[in-house]
Amino acid sequence: MQKCVLVLLFVGLFGFAQTKDEKQIKSIFDTALTEPQGYEWLNYLSNQIGGRLSGSVQAQQAVDYTKKELDKLGLDRVWLQPVMVPKWVRGGTEFAFFETKPGHTTNVPICALGGSIATPRGGIKAPVIEVNGIEELAQLGESNIKGKIVFYNKPMDPTLISTFSAYSGCVDQRYSGAAEAVKYGAIGVIVRSMNLRLDDYPHTGSMAYGDLAVDQRIPAAAISTKAAELLSTTLKLNPNTLFFFNQSCQQLDDVESYNVIGEIRGSTYPNEIMTVGGHLDSWDLGDGSHDDGAGCVQSMEVLRLLAATGHKPKRTIRVVLFMNEENGLRGGKAYAKMAQEKKENHVFALESDAGGFTPRGFSFDCSDANFEKVQAWKKLFEPYLIHMFVKGGSGADIGPLKHPDMVLAGLRPDSQRYFDHHHAENDTFEHVNQRELQLGAATMASLVYLFDEYGVVPPRSLKD
Amino acid sequence: MQKCVLVLLFVGLFGFAQTKDEKQIKSIFDTALTEPQGYEWLNYLSNQIGGRLSGSVQAQQAVDYTKKELDKLGLDRVWLQPVMVPKWVRGGTEFAFFETKPGHTTNVPICALGGSIATPRGGIKAPVIEVNGIEELAQLGESNIKGKIVFYNKPMDPTLISTFSAYSGCVDQRYSGAAEAVKYGAIGVIVRSMNLRLDDYPHTGSMAYGDLAVDQRIPAAAISTKAAELLSTTLKLNPNTLFFFNQSCQQLDDVESYNVIGEIRGSTYPNEIMTVGGHLDSWDLGDGSHDDGAGCVQSMEVLRLLAATGHKPKRTIRVVLFMNEENGLRGGKAYAKMAQEKKENHVFALESDAGGFTPRGFSFDCSDANFEKVQAWKKLFEPYLIHMFVKGGSGADIGPLKHPDMVLAGLRPDSQRYFDHHHAENDTFEHVNQRELQLGAATMASLVYLFDEYGVVPPRSLKD
Numbered sequence: 001m002q003k004c005v006l007v008l009l010f011v012g013l014f015g016f017a018q019t020k021d022e023k024q025i026k027s028i029f030d031t032a033l034t035e036p037q038g039y040e041w042l043n044y045l046s047n048q049i050g051g052r053l054s055g056s057v058q059a060q061q062a063v064d065y066t067k068k069e070l071d072k073l074g075l076d077r078v079w080l081q082p083v084m085v086p087k088w089v090r091g092g093t094e095f096a097f098f099e100t101k102p103g104h105t106t107n108v109p110i111c112a113l114g115g116s117i118a119t120p121r122g123g124i125k126a127p128v129i130e131v132n133g134i135e136e137l138a139q140l141g142e143s144n145i146k147g148k149i150v151f152y153n154k155p156m157d158p159t160l161i162s163t164f165s166a167y168s169g170c171v172d173q174r175y176s177g178a179a180e181a182v183k184y185g186a187i188g189v190i191v192r193s194m195n196l197r198l199d200d201y202p203h204t205g206s207m208a209y210g211d212l213a214v215d216q217r218i219p220a221a222a223i224s225t226k227a228a229e230l231l232s233t234t235l236k237l238n239p240n241t242l243f244f245f246n247q248s249c250q251q252l253d254d255v256e257s258y259n260v261i262g263e264i265r266g267s268t269y270p271n272e273i274m275t276v277g278g279h280l281d282s283w284d285l286g287d288g289s290h291d292d293g294a295g296c297v298q299s300m301e302v303l304r305l306l307a308a309t310g311h312k313p314k315r316t317i318r319v320v321l322f323m324n325e326e327n328g329l330r331g332g333k334a335y336a337k338m339a340q341e342k343k344e345n346h347v348f349a350l351e352s353d354a355g356g357f358t359p360r361g362f363s364f365d366c367s368d369a370n371f372e373k374v375q376a377w378k379k380l381f382e383p384y385l386i387h388m389f390v391k392g393g394s395g396a397d398i399g400p401l402k403h404p405d406m407v408l409a410g411l412r413p414d415s416q417r418y419f420d421h422h423h424a425e426n427d428t429f430e431h432v433n434q435r436e437l438q439l440g441a442a443t444m445a446s447l448v449y450l451f452d453e454y455g456v457v458p459p460r461s462l463k464d
Numbered sequence: 465m466q467k468c469v470l471v472l473l474f475v476g477l478f479g480f481a482q483t484k485d486e487k488q489i490k491s492i493f494d495t496a497l498t499e500p501q502g503y504e505w506l507n508y509l510s511n512q513i514g515g516r517l518s519g520s521v522q523a524q525q526a527v528d529y530t531k532k533e534l535d536k537l538g539l540d541r542v543w544l545q546p547v548m549v550p551k552w553v554r555g556g557t558e559f560a561f562f563e564t565k566p567g568h569t570t571n572v573p574i575c576a577l578g579g580s581i582a583t584p585r586g587g588i589k590a591p592v593i594e595v596n597g598i599e600e601l602a603q604l605g606e607s608n609i610k611g612k613i614v615f616y617n618k619p620m621d622p623t624l625i626s627t628f629s630a631y632s633g634c635v636d637q638r639y640s641g642a643a644e645a646v647k648y649g650a651i652g653v654i655v656r657s658m659n660l661r662l663d664d665y666p667h668t669g670s671m672a673y674g675d676l677a678v679d680q681r682i683p684a685a686a687i688s689t690k691a692a693e694l695l696s697t698t699l700k701l702n703p704n705t706l707f708f709f710n711q712s713c714q715q716l717d718d719v720e721s722y723n724v725i726g727e728i729r730g731s732t733y734p735n736e737i738m739t740v741g742g743h744l745d746s747w748d749l750g751d752g753s754h755d756d757g758a759g760c761v762q763s764m765e766v767l768r769l770l771a772a773t774g775h776k777p778k779r780t781i782r783v784v785l786f787m788n789e790e791n792g793l794r795g796g797k798a799y800a801k802m803a804q805e806k807k808e809n810h811v812f813a814l815e816s817d818a819g820g821f822t823p824r825g826f827s828f829d830c831s832d833a834n835f836e837k838v839q840a841w842k843k844l845f846e847p848y849l850i851h852m853f854v855k856g857g858s859g860a861d862i863g864p865l866k867h868p869d870m871v872l873a874g875l876r877p878d879s880q881r882y883f884d885h886h887h888a889e890n891d892t893f894e895h896v897n898q899r900e901l902q903l904g905a906a907t908m909a910s911l912v913y914l915f916d917e918y919g920v921v922p923p924r925s926l927k928d
Binding site for chain 2: 034196
């Protein structure tokens with residue numbers, strides 16, 4: 001495009017009260033875009049520290065670094081909340097191939113799923129049975145499955161515009177696939193990566209054995225989408241194809257880690273607490289830039305932007321960088337437990353954990369009255385091309401805080417590219433765009449500003 | 465409001481006809497996402513052909529390839545419209561440095577602007593005067609400028625949410641900077657790249673000398689944003705810094721090229737023509753994937769998707785792959801001239817020339833009556849997260865077709881990353897996401913479907 005002029009006219013149809021809000025929100029966006037800080041924080045987290053799996057040295061480095069950075073912001077208080085977290089380690093690089101006949105092997109990219117056990121030393125090799133999701137196990141029955149490796153190959157549904165809906169539609173095979181396959185005598189599990197593209201990256205993610213005894217557990221790994229297609233085709237041509245994989249991951253004892261918390265104390269309603277956060281831990285394959293370095297630095301930006309634009313919060317605003325969202329949610333649970341024990345009055349929580357892409361809006365888990373309130377603010381966001389205000393989930397880490405009077409919200413960035421990178425080696429810094437990241441932070445800060453200014457319905461400060 | 469009431473209201477307002485439209489649009493999106501073709505076409509254009517500057521071998525290869533692919537689609541007619549285009553060639557790689565004192569030089573990345581003359585053989589070296597846009601030339605006057613290289617360093621405004629608005633705000637220094645600087649005796653021009661990021665890519669783009677005699681012309685180049693910052697800082701510390709650059713580009717005689725055109729003849733109103741297009745030429749530094757390979761393959765997809773979903777157009781629908789948008793607009797002008805000469809009745813035209821990113825909506829250049837019509841269709845696009853329906857520009861290539869009764873529209877994808885790649889070496893295939901590209905094609909096809917089904921206001925078939 002050469003000289004295209006796109007002029008957007010925004011007609012000011014707002015009353016006096018909203019003019020103040022319009023100004024504040026414009027100031028937040030301008031500051032986010034002209035004096036960005038989040039991208040530099042992310043650069044450090046991603047490129048100086050890297051992947052931050054719970055219990056790792058990198059996770060501890062991330063705790064130390066973000067605490068130090070929050071200390072610099074001049075908040076009223078910055079502290080660490082101790083929390084015991086699981087420690088799972090990958091060990092050596094995984095290795096896999098399929099074998100159509102002796103000596104005819106094709107290597108394929110796999111990675112162990114988080115929480116999986118290792119294969120026996122030297123790996124396992126067995127026939128493969130492909131299924132299109134957990135629901136097919138029962139039809140096939142033990143006679144078709146016993147002694148085999150179950151290959152879960154249900155793809156994400158490409159017709160769903162929200163890629164998170166597509167993820168929800170098949171992630172059960174990753175999370176519970178091993179525990180379910182064991183019931184039919186499977187000896188291992190290979191799961192198609194949760195990825196809408198065809199490429200060579202295996203995508204890890206958490207899995208669990210439920211109440212399965214330790215000696216009954218079977219190893220589980222993800223296979224890249226391209227290799228999944230190849231394996232599927234190969235099995236159609238040669239059902240006797242064998243699959244080999246070797247992985248040496250292990251679950252160690254829990255270790256102490258921390259949620260990193262900073263707060264600005266409210267001037268008028270200090271006991272009404274508003275939490276904004278992301279999770280500091282990440283998977284180990286990439287550097288966790290989108291999942292969820294982006295959400296962490298955006299949450300830190302919220303407090304910085306409110307201060308930088310001269311907003312003095314009426315309510316207490318906290319940034320919480322949760323530990324261990326990926327494989328345990330211990331940070332989120334510990335934070336909610338602490339809130340309950342201290343009888344803290346949490347009125348609002350917002351999480352960013354869907355990537356650092358162009359923000360599109362929010363989903364809300366709240367009462368109809370509060371949702372109506374939000375709808376009335378839509379016009380304020382239109383100049384920033386934020387249109388999506390829907391009911392729905394918020395975020396895993398803030399979920400445990402939930403109570404009926406509270407507003408829980410999740411930032412909803414554009415989701416089209418998210419699963420290209422999610423939990424994979426290519427979740428890296430160069431795939432985050434600074435403007436998109438900063439626009440997300442400004443969008444979050446604007447919502448926090450509005451809820452700080454006008455409170456939630458019912459006004460808990462009057463009720464209590 | 466209860467959900468069932470909402471549903472009743474919806475059905476009551478829109479009735480039976482809308483259900484058909486909802487189904488057709490869903491079918492278009494599903495087909496675009498499950499049987500994508502555009503990304504494969506783009507792969508060929510980008511990776512087998514590459515940058516396609518007007519008059520180049522690659523431009524001709526792109527004509528041949530896209531004609532062949534349109535032939536495969538079973539359209540009613542596919543043809544080439546001859547058009548004479550300018551042929552500008554870059555020559556050898558450009559070279560530049562600044563020199564703070566003899567022997568102390570720093571190399572910087574530059575590229576010649578399209579249409580510029582070469583430097584004298586061996587390059588030029590001269591003092592530099594930095595200006596913040598063309599408007600500063602008059603203040604400085606000839607005494608400060610004569611014999612120097614003018615360094616235009618006005619950045620794109622990062623606070624504008626539409627990056628195209630930011631582009632419009634400073635692209636005059638690239639397009640007219642040389643012609644203006646000559647008036648004050650400048651001997652060369654260096655322009656900050658039109659890029660919101662700080663990086664090392666110089667971004668080319670068209671420039672023109674207006675009615676300046678050939679012997680008065682001065683060479684013009686773009687410098688990367690990082691180097692622009694460095695040069696600016698250096699000039700503050702040492703105003704006597706010299707700048708050297710060498711480029712060997714040249715403007716050759718015009719050559720013949722083609723617009724590539726395919727059409728499905730309308731069943732009911734064959735004389736009402738609807739054009740959808742992008743431009744086939746690109747700059748030479750990258751492979752032109754976003755600008756505008758994406759727009760071309762999306763436009764081809766529109767016709768394919770309508771056919772694949774069983775829609776038989778009432779009106780004649782044409783795909784036009786315009787030649788020479790970047791440095792001449794000859795294809796767009798020739799197409800409009802042909803339409804006028806043949807007294808064709810063009811009722812609608814849509815261009816995609818803003819990158820292959822997630823679609824956000826359209827801008828419309830049309831009457832209020834037609835814009836109201838579009839507004840009534842907004843609900844149909846909401847499930848696909850298409851919210852932006854604004855008045856504004858459409859596209860450079862379809863601009864010459866404009867007349868008052870016509871609807872001109874431009875696809876508006878997310879613009880945040882566009883100028884990271886625009887006219888630079890990194891406008892390449894791997895920066896296009898297949899889903900985003902296909903969603904854009906489906907969004908375009910849906911709008912074309914609606915205008916085909918319901919026509920424009922006033923209905924020209926009745927008027928004529």
